[in-house]
Amino acid sequence: MNAPLGAAGLPQPLFHVDSGALRFWVATPAGTMVGAIMPRHVLHHRFQALMDGSDAVAIYERHREEIDAAVLRRVGGGSIEPVMLRENDLPMRKT
Numbered sequence: 001m002n003a004p005l006g007a008a009g010l011p012q013p014l015f016h017v018d019s020g021a022l023r024f025w026v027a028t029p030a031g032t033m034v035g036a037i038m039p040r041h042v043l044h045h046r047f048q049a050l051m052d053g054s055d056a057v058a059i060y061e062r063h064r065e066e067i068d069a070a071v072l073r074r075v076g077g078g079s080i081e082p083v084m085l086r087e088n089d090l091p092m093r094k095t
Contacts, residue, residue, distance in 0.1 A: 015040075015056035022056045023082075026071045035082040036071045046090045066090065 013024035043049035
């Protein structure tokens with residue numbers, strides 16, 4: 001996929017309407033990048049995103065540190081690209 005590059009040299013995140021998922025890339029400590037996918041229902045249930053995906057990129061940007069850390073945990077556990085994030089990868093914070 002030839003997505004435009006952002007400031008960090010990673011492709012810009014995008015919401016893929018046909019699959020109903022946010023697609024994004026995360027830099028690893030080794031200096032490589034790994035592709036990841038987060039379905040719209042995970043964005044909705046975990047971050048209260050709109051189900052149509054119209055705010056998916058903004059939600060990702062707002063919670064990038066937490067989401068990227070979940071991807072890196074999955075990679076560290078042996079997941080291969082693309083990493084599919086599920087609800088249990090992003091547990092709810094206690095308030």
